[in-house]
Amino acid sequence: MPEGDTIHKWARRLDAALTGHTVTRFELRRDPRGNRLPERGVTVTGVEARGKHLLVCFDDGAMLHTHMELHGRWDVYRRGQRWRHPAHTARAVIEIDDGTAAVCFNAPIAEVRRAARPGAPTRGSRALDALGPDLCDPDVDLDAIVPRAATTDGAPTVGDVLLDQRVAAGIGNVFKSEICWARRVHPFATWSSTDDASRRALYDTAHAMLVANLDTARRITFRDGLAVYGKAGRPCPRCRTPIAQAYGGDTDRTTFWCPTCQPEAEKD
Numbered sequence: 001m002p003e004g005d006t007i008h009k010w011a012r013r014l015d016a017a018l019t020g021h022t023v024t025r026f027e028l029r030r031d032p033r034g035n036r037l038p039e040r041g042v043t044v045t046g047v048e049a050r051g052k053h054l055l056v057c058f059d060d061g062a063m064l065h066t067h068m069e070l071h072g073r074w075d076v077y078r079r080g081q082r083w084r085h086p087a088h089t090a091r092a093v094i095e096i097d098d099g100t101a102a103v104c105f106n107a108p109i110a111e112v113r114r115a116a117r118p119g120a121p122t123r124g125s126r127a128l129d130a131l132g133p134d135l136c137d138p139d140v141d142l143d144a145i146v147p148r149a150a151t152t153d154g155a156p157t158v159g160d161v162l163l164d165q166r167v168a169a170g171i172g173n174v175f176k177s178e179i180c181w182a183r184r185v186h187p188f189a190t191w192s193s194t195d196d197a198s199r200r201a202l203y204d205t206a207h208a209m210l211v212a213n214l215d216t217a218r219r220i221t222f223r224d225g226l227a228v229y230g231k232a233g234r235p236c237p238r239c240r241t242p243i244a245q246a247y248g249g250d251t252d253r254t255t256f257w258c259p260t261c262q263p264e265a266e267k268d
């Protein structure tokens with residue numbers, strides 16, 4: 001399941017392989033927008049990750065916008081190298097002058113966007129434009145994040161707010177559980193039950209975890225792996241209480257926590 005750290009790693013790999021090169025083939029399947037595609041001969045000007053979105057920009061003003069959700073991924077192949085995933089699951093293929101191909105598989109969003117008029121900035125989707133500060137950016141403005149959560153509708157849980165990419169971009173389901181455990185906050189506690197200091201601490205931890213994982217082959221948040229995610233029934237590394245697991249929240253994905261270290265209601 002790709003989260004911000006993984007998307008940033010893919011973006012750096014694609015940027016190193018593609019930027020400055022001439023496109024010899026560009027294919028896009030099932031693009032709902034139907035904008036003019038980059039043609040043979042255009043140059044890749046940059047690849048960047050923004051939260052869980054990956055963007056490839058071209059010198060003709062086009063921008064390929066992809067979002068990975070749960071199953072999308074980007075691979076880079078040398079000339080003649082066999083693809084690791086079935087060709088029919090490819091959404092986008094970018095081949096360049098040295099025979100390298102970057103292939104995006106299974107992404108639910110893969111579309112070309114263009115500036116409204118020549119010279120104007122290329123606009124992303126509303127989801128992209130509404131993204132909060134990127135927690136994978138080493139220089140992210142952490143002070144700007146907590147105030148953004150004030151606009152979240154309803155009575156969200158801490159887990160809901162951490163996953164809300166409009167508040168801050170980059171946290172997915174794995175980091176959500178790990179961040180809450182690290183800060184001793186129950187993931188299903190309501191956001192309104194937390195104070196500003198613990199909110200800020202959650203995002204400080206999130207930033208540190210995501211940035212620390214930008215250069216690792218395997219995701220590490222505690223000692224040599226994860227503390228609670230995927231470890232239901234196993235002892236909490238801090239207090240030995242069996243880790244709990246639940247489906248719930250808006251995302252309907254599994255959450256893990258320690259019932260002792262992370263009590264549901266704050267003790268007086």
Ligand SMILES: [Zn+2]
Pocket residue numbers: 236237238239240241258259260261262
């Ligand atoms: Zn514990």
